[in-house]
Amino acid sequence: MSINVLLIDDSAVMRAIALKSLQMSGVPLGTVHQAANGVDGLAVLHQHWVDLILLDVSMPFMRGDEMLEQMRADPALAGTPVVVVTSERGTERVTRMQELGAVHLPKPFTPEQLRDVVRDVTGVRS
Amino acid sequence: MSVKASTSGLIVVGLGEMQVSADPGATLITYALGSCLGVAVYDPVARVGGMLHALLPHIELDPVRARDQPAMFVESGLPALFRACYAQGARKERLVVHLAGAGANTIPERDHFEIGRRNLLMARKLFWKNSILVSGQDVGGNAPRTLSLRMDTGAATVRSAGSSIQL
Numbered sequence: 001m002s003i004n005v006l007l008i009d010d011s012a013v014m015r016a017i018a019l020k021s022l023q024m025s026g027v028p029l030g031t032v033h034q035a036a037n038g039v040d041g042l043a044v045l046h047q048h049w050v051d052l053i054l055l056d057v058s059m060p061f062m063r064g065d066e067m068l069e070q071m072r073a074d075p076a077l078a079g080t081p082v083v084v085v086t087s088e089r090g091t092e093r094v095t096r097m098q099e100l101g102a103v104h105l106p107k108p109f110t111p112e113q114l115r116d117v118v119r120d121v122t123g124v125r126s
Numbered sequence: 127m128s129v130k131a132s133t134s135g136l137i138v139v140g141l142g143e144m145q146v147s148a149d150p151g152a153t154l155i156t157y158a159l160g161s162c163l164g165v166a167v168y169d170p171v172a173r174v175g176g177m178l179h180a181l182l183p184h185i186e187l188d189p190v191r192a193r194d195q196p197a198m199f200v201e202s203g204l205p206a207l208f209r210a211c212y213a214q215g216a217r218k219e220r221l222v223v224h225l226a227g228a229g230a231n232t233i234p235e236r237d238h239f240e241i242g243r244r245n246l247l248m249a250r251k252l253f254w255k256n257s258i259l260v261s262g263q264d265v266g267g268n269a270p271r272t273l274s275l276r277m278d279t280g281a282a283t284v285r286s287a288g289s290s291i292q293l
Contacts, residue, residue: 020254020257023257024257024258024259025259026259111259112259115259
C-alpha cells in the first residue's frame with residue numbers, strides 16, 4: 001500500500017529535505033503534496049486524500065497548531081495522522097498538538113528518525 | 127580485493143585502512159576508534175561485508191595521500207569501501223550500514239579541530255547525497271571504541287569502556 005503525504009512548512013528547503021528523507025525511507029509513496037502554511041494545507045486536504053501530514057508549527061497566515069485545531073473539528077479530517085516537525089520543544093503549542101493526537105518529531109531530524117516515525121504512525125513498511 | 131582471515135577468523139582493519147570479505151567464517155575488526163570513524167557495511171544476501179577506519183574527513187587535507195591511501199579519509203574511503211563491496215557482489219540497496227567512533231578529545235579545550243564531529247558530518251553528507259540510511263551508530267563521547275562485524279550474520283558490535291553493544 002502506498003501512502004499520500006502532505007508536507008506543510010514555510011521553508012521550501014525543509015520541504016525538500018523531508019521529501020528526500022521520505023524517498024530514502026523505503027516507505028511506498030503515492031502522491032506527495034506540499035503547502036507553505038496552514039491555509040494552503042487545508043485547501044489541499046479538501047481536494048485530495050492524504051494518509052499522513054508532516055506539519056510545521058510556526059508559519060505565516062495559519063500556524064500548524066491552528067490548522068490542527070481546525071482539522072480535529074472537521075469529521076472528514078479529524079482522523080488524519082499528523083507528525084509535528086518543529087524545532088520547538090515542550091512549548092504550549094507543541095503540547096497542545098500532542099494532546100490532539102499529533103506525534104512530535106524535533107528538528108533537526110535524521111532520515112532514519114523520519115522513517116521510524118512514519119512507520120510507527122502509518123504502520124506501513126517498505 | 128578480499129583478504130583471508132587469520133586462523134582466529136579475525137581480519138584486522140588498521141588505521142587508515144579498509145578490508146572487504148566474503149568469508150562467512152571471518153570477523154572484521156578495528157581497534158582504537160577515537161575521533162576516527164569506523165564504518166561497517168554488510169550485504170545479507172551476498173554475504174559480503176567491509177569495514178573502513180578513516181582518520182580524517184576531507185581529501186583536500188592531503189590529496190596525494192588520498193590518492194595513494196583513500197581509506198585514510200572519509201571522503202575518499204567511503205566510496206572506495208562501497209565500490210570494493212560491489213566488486214564482491216554486494217548491492218547498494220541491500221547494504222546495512224553501521225557507524226562507530228567520531229569521538230571528541232577528552233579535554234574539550236584541546237578539541238579545536240573537532241575531527242570526530244567533522245568525520246561524522248562528512249559521512250552523513252555522503253550518505254545523504256547517495257540516499258543511504260544508517261541502520262545503527264555509536265558515535266560521539268570520548269571513550270575509544272572497537273568495532274567488529276561478523277561475516278556470517280552481519281552483526282556489528284561496539285566494545286567500549288568494558289561494555290559491548292550490538293548496533
